[in-house]
Amino acid sequence: MTTVLRAHAEDQYAEELAILAEEDDRPRPAGWRLSPRAVTTYILGDGDRVTPKYIGPRRVVEVAVATLATDRALLLLGVPGTAKTWLSEHLAAAVSGDSTLLVQGTAGTVEEAVRYGWNYARLLAEGPSGRALTPSPVMRAMAEGRLARIEELTRMPSDVQDALITVLSEKTLPIPELNREVQALRGFNLIATANDRDRGVNELSSALRRRFNTVVLPLPATTEEEVDIVSRRVGQLGRSLELPAAATGPEEIRRVVTVFRELRAGVTEDGRTKVKSPSGPLSTAEAISVLTGGIALAAHFGDGVLRPRDVADGIVGAVVQDPVSDRVVWHEYLETVVRERRDWHDLYRACRDAG
Numbered sequence: 001m002t003t004v005l006r007a008h009a010e011d012q013y014a015e016e017l018a019i020l021a022e023e024d025d026r027p028r029p030a031g032w033r034l035s036p037r038a039v040t041t042y043i044l045g046d047g048d049r050v051t052p053k054y055i056g057p058r059r060v061v062e063v064a065v066a067t068l069a070t071d072r073a074l075l076l077l078g079v080p081g082t083a084k085t086w087l088s089e090h091l092a093a094a095v096s097g098d099s100t101l102l103v104q105g106t107a108g109t110v111e112e113a114v115r116y117g118w119n120y121a122r123l124l125a126e127g128p129s130g131r132a133l134t135p136s137p138v139m140r141a142m143a144e145g146r147l148a149r150i151e152e153l154t155r156m157p158s159d160v161q162d163a164l165i166t167v168l169s170e171k172t173l174p175i176p177e178l179n180r181e182v183q184a185l186r187g188f189n190l191i192a193t194a195n196d197r198d199r200g201v202n203e204l205s206s207a208l209r210r211r212f213n214t215v216v217l218p219l220p221a222t223t224e225e226e227v228d229i230v231s232r233r234v235g236q237l238g239r240s241l242e243l244p245a246a247a248t249g250p251e252e253i254r255r256v257v258t259v260f261r262e263l264r265a266g267v268t269e270d271g272r273t274k275v276k277s278p279s280g281p282l283s284t285a286e287a288i289s290v291l292t293g294g295i296a297l298a299a300h301f302g303d304g305v306l307r308p309r310d311v312a313d314g315i316v317g318a319v320v321q322d323p324v325s326d327r328v329v330w331h332e333y334l335e336t337v338v339r340e341r342r343d344w345h346d347l348y349r350a351c352r353d354a355g
């Protein structure tokens with residue numbers, strides 16, 4: 001049997017979605033698989049049969065879900081690694097049962113990606129026809145009354161962004177070549193994500209911005225919360241990659257998270273020592289990668305227990321993005337903070353050896 005490397009959320013969590021749908025007795029907006037309340041439970045978990053997907057303030061999720069039930073689209077904004085993409089996938093899975101109607105925004109995204117294109121062989125053979133038309137994910141979402149997702153909206157050129165204005169304000173997509181239009185069915189809406197750090201790359205036009213309700217995803221508020229997020233995701237990833245279970249002491253996760261948080265904040269947790277921040281974002285997502293990589297090392301090349309040396313290279317790699325300035329920042333932190341901490345000597349030595 002072949003298995004996909006990463007199942008879509010609606011497949012991976014099909015069972016949870018089915019349970020929620022079965023027990024959901026609240027009104028569902030037209031075209032929705034679940035009520036807004038049940039969607040929120042799917043996202044945040046119920047402490048029992050439904051696992052939490054997003055860990056963060058309930059209100060943020062409620063506002064996001066409520067927005068999708070209005071005529072405004074949802075823009076998830078935040079610094080890198082705050083689960084914008086992750087949340088958007090799970091929202092689409094819960095609301096529409098389909099998270100695959102996805103457009104990846106880049107500087108090279110063309111209008112066809114948000115409107116429609118043509119199958120040129122057919123177009124030449126038959127002229128413009130419905131069969132020669134290749135719908136974009138957005139067009140399909142409109143025709144099927146589902147959610148479409150646009151990743152990194154602000155990286156798309158402004159004229160491509162503007163193609164969304166008609167879609168969002170008129171809820172229709174004209175096809176002049178066929179003298180036709182596709183009108184959005186109920187249930188259609190759009191979730192876009194954009195990176196805080198990209199601000200200014202291609203600013204959203206004010207006309208488009210007005211059609212979005214912006215929800216800012218915060219960084220985890222406390223170390224405990226971030227350790228919780230990282231532990232859960234590392235566990236899930238390890239299982240889905242079928243990594244041999246390496247024993248991960250929660251201390252190792254806590255130390256990586258602490259290093260990242262302190263460097264991000266520019267100050268140690270006790271508030272006593274100022275440190276410089278490196279150029280990279282040191283996101284929760286990167287902490288997850290460092291630990292997953294560490295577990296693979298420990299499982300395949302170590303003794304099955306996650307040791308400081310298994311995470312040291314990952315930490316240094318995440319911190320030192322700019323080989324000159326970040327290295328200075330890192331060494332200062334290593335010598336003034338890591339070295340001085342009681343119980344951190346093993347981590348200090350491992351990091352020093354890693355470079």
Ligand SMILES: Nc1ncnc2c1ncn2[C@@H]1O[C@H](COP(=O)(O)OP(=O)(O)OP(=O)(O)O)[C@@H](O)[C@H]1O
Pocket residue numbers: 053054055056078079080081082083084085086087193194195220229233284285288
């Ligand atoms: N609050 C959180 N709750 C659950 N998972 C989280 C949280 N924050 C980060 N993650 C995890 O971090 C990983 C990366 O998140 P994601 O790719 O969605 O970030 P992003 O905000 O889209 O980043 P980018 O701006 O780089 O695209 C995911 O595996 C996600 O599970």
Ligand SMILES: [Mg+2]
Pocket residue numbers: 084085086151193
């Ligand atoms: Mg993303």
